[in-house]
Amino acid sequence: MTEIPAELEFDALAVPESMDDAHGVLEQLWALDESISPLDRMRFELAVIEILGNIIEHAYANDVDPRVRRVTMTLTLDSEHLVAELADSGVPVELDLSDIGLPDFEAESGRGLAMAQASVDEMTYSRDQGRNTWRLVCRRA
């Protein structure tokens, strides 16, 4: 049964323990529309989890009070798109998104953003009034 367009919101501490809750919200999204292809689910989930992981690891300086290390995630679904917006109030991201590459084969980290970018159709980042916002768009098959 299809109940779209639909929107789900998630607000959590930017800590690794929030990761499984985020997967749970994605599962709720899949339950709203069984016609989303397995490949679209995988690539959208991968991008969302990579950006969330990036926020958890890099958005907040170590001395920031854990209670204000928060991340919000809004997932929207319509018949043609899957869209995610992830926002935090951490430090600005100093990265050129047009120049993200994969590291060497042997590297054990540093692939997250490249994987997110490669798996969705659009990935943008913006900084406005002290907030970082990542937007991910997947055009459905």
Added chain:
Amino acid sequence: MIEIPVDHRADGIGVLAPSGRLNMVSARALRSAIEELVAAGHARIVLDLAETSFLDSSGLGAIIAGLKTARQAGGDLRIARPTPEVLAVFQLTNMDRLLRPRDTVDGAFDD
């Protein structure tokens, strides 16, 4: 949460079968499980991914770390039975060329 059952086979090969999602949280558990196997003398390891439902860059990093650990101990780490979704993650990062996923656990060390 993830569970990582371990099978110490008679031929010396250690088989790890992570069940669930390999992400930032569970990647640490996989790293530890591989290090323990190698420390126990099982430097040849098969990572059976049949029950691994999700893989991200952290999980991939743990697999690469495990590959290096196994090779430094004179062994190797082979990937077997990834789902189409997990295989797509290997292909997205070209890691399928380094890790060459195998179709079976039993045949993972045949070549």
